Amino acid sequence: MPRIETAQSSEDFLKSLGFPTLTVHQTFTHFDFETPGRRVLVIGPMGSGKTEFSARVWRDAAVALQKGSEVAQKTSTGEVDRRKVFFVRSQIDGDRFTDYPEDALAYRSGYVRCGSSIARISDSFGLEQVLEDNPGVGTFIIDEASFFDERLAYVVRNHSIERGVMFIFPTLILNFRRDIFNSTARLMLEIATDVIPLTAYCDHHQCLNSAFYTYRYYNVNGEECPALYFDPLIMVGGDAEKQGSISPNYAARCDQHHYLPGKEYTFFCLKPLGEAAARGDSKALVTELAAIKGDMKRSELYKRLFQRSRTRSDVDITMNALKPDLIAEKALIYLFAEQNLLPEDLVVKIAYDLDLDRSFMEKVLKDNRRPISFQRSLFT
Numbered sequence: 001m002p003r004i005e006t007a008q009s010s011e012d013f014l015k016s017l018g019f020p021t022l023t024v025h026q027t028f029t030h031f032d033f034e035t036p037g038r039r040v041l042v043i044g045p046m047g048s049g050k051t052e053f054s055a056r057v058w059r060d061a062a063v064a065l066q067k068g069s070e071v072a073q074k075t076s077t078g079e080v081d082r083r084k085v086f087f088v089r090s091q092i093d094g095d096r097f098t099d100y101p102e103d104a105l106a107y108r109s110g111y112v113r114c115g116s117s118i119a120r121i122s123d124s125f126g127l128e129q130v131l132e133d134n135p136g137v138g139t140f141i142i143d144e145a146s147f148f149d150e151r152l153a154y155v156v157r158n159h160s161i162e163r164g165v166m167f168i169f170p171t172l173i174l175n176f177r178r179d180i181f182n183s184t185a186r187l188m189l190e191i192a193t194d195v196i197p198l199t200a201y202c203d204h205h206q207c208l209n210s211a212f213y214t215y216r217y218y219n220v221n222g223e224e225c226p227a228l229y230f231d232p233l234i235m236v237g238g239d240a241e242k243q244g245s246i247s248p249n250y251a252a253r254c255d256q257h258h259y260l261p262g263k264e265y266t267f268f269c270l271k272p273l274g275e276a277a278a279r280g281d282s283k284a285l286v287t288e289l290a291a292i293k294g295d296m297k298r299s300e301l302y303k304r305l306f307q308r309s310r311t312r313s314d315v316d317i318t319m320n321a322l323k324p325d326l327i328a329e330k331a332l333i334y335l336f337a338e339q340n341l342l343p344e345d346l347v348v349k350i351a352y353d354l355d356l357d358r359s360f361m362e363k364v365l366k367d368n369r370r371p372i373s374f375q376r377s378l379f380t
Contacts (some may be wrong), residue, residue, distance in 0.1 A: 077164025
């Protein structure tokens, strides 16, 4: 089981020194580069400071590298020195922090420059190449590890056990649906030796509660429109506010203000329609997607959201979820990329028959590792 760092009570100690009873929280200590083979998960919602924590590790390493040979013996295993830090980021995360230098380990309130000790990779094979190219580096910070394939967990475990390399993962464990992000995230939890949980203030303008969840929403004509449950799992946003239906925004939210319309619809209606299509009867699915695209009020999606939200105080924010465009495209992506219900040729046919935005679908499917080439020849 990984060790979870929490604040410790020191009431008895303080009383023995004659102090009044106080709550003393854990000190922000310098990072431990001596212990070999650690696999440290830094988890929390968007905006909780996961990457900023990594920047602190980077700065601590710069100080530790100025120490003498006795310190080097403590922080090294063979040729590996854990004071040497390398930062790894996903290639699909290129839309974030576009105003910063290419070599920046960037977070919301600043950045540190990594020079040549930074790389963008697309999968676990890319990580293996980075490890091979940097045999003396002892600490690798891998940003948003959940974006990568499951194999990454075992690449990490083997190098940490066999060579004493330390890995730090500032990453989302829960996705915007409040589910375990994916199978990679689940494996990361299994192999972790340490977990450092972070929280943030709830981003809602009337709330100061602690936020544990990442909330996805679109800004359409100045209105907050929560993402529907079946929104594609991976959609890269930025830290600047995005407008429109294409690029989502992310925020940290508490239980009360984390809106997620459409979960019941997904499993009560959408998935059964996909299952019927998988058995060869796609008529009802096509009818529903056509209604979503062309006449939303005729769709089962509209009816179910309206029915379930009529007596709720947040009816307006719930129905706002239907204002972004491309909802039919996202529903089809969900059935294909996550539920594995539809064959590729049927997805292409439906996309053409309903004149869906195929360039949008192509990009999102590629980011979610289920690429499709939308060519008519696939079904003609």
